[in-house]
Amino acid sequence: MTTTADPVSAIRNLGPASEQEYARAGIHTADQLRELGADAAYGMLLAAGNAPHFIGYYALVMGLQGRPWNDCKGDEKKALRARFDAIKAGSASDTNAAPAGIERILDQIGVGTKRQS
Template identity: 65%
Template sequence: MPEPVSSIPNLGPASEAAFARAGIHSAEEIRALGADAAYLALLRSGTQPHFIGYYVLVMGLQGRPWNDCQGAEKKALRAKFDALKAEAGPALAKTKGRSDLEAALDMLGVVERAPTPRRKS
């Protein structure tokens, strides 16, 4: 019987549900993929990127407490996290209900937005 995702230290029911949405249903699958590929699968399935979530996964796969990541190691993980976000970029734009073109136009300020309601004084 496969080990549940939540058997990995630092991961609980919310992580288990997120990995299931990404098509990953066991701790063995995550270990086989490794932290980077597993987290990229989460991003591609619609999970919003969060640095703590990434390094919690890395620490858990190493059997370490989530808050054991510090200094140069944390800085290096931030660089990997940013690279994963960049790689998943088109998928992240689509998770917000926009096409790649719409996301780019929005970034440039070309997409028409609904007017912001004014506050009454």
């Protein structure tokens, strides 16, 4: 007998677009997502190049708890914001960060950051 795993979109608050984003991050089933937990899974999502989005993060947290995304309020939401900010800070996919080595290359062609002497 063959069984099929539930897709990521089987988790409350996550739809087809989320399913595609998590698949690009290597997460293909709802069970994988549950085993990883919200923080690790969201970190993988960012590492795969997705832009950080607080609502997406707390919708995931609420969904893993079986709650609607808009159930997050007050102190709980503040605590989740702190967790989100920590995950975002630890992500190597910061979209505002310059690529590694870019300063050296820009200096070589004469258009690097001006430095005070």
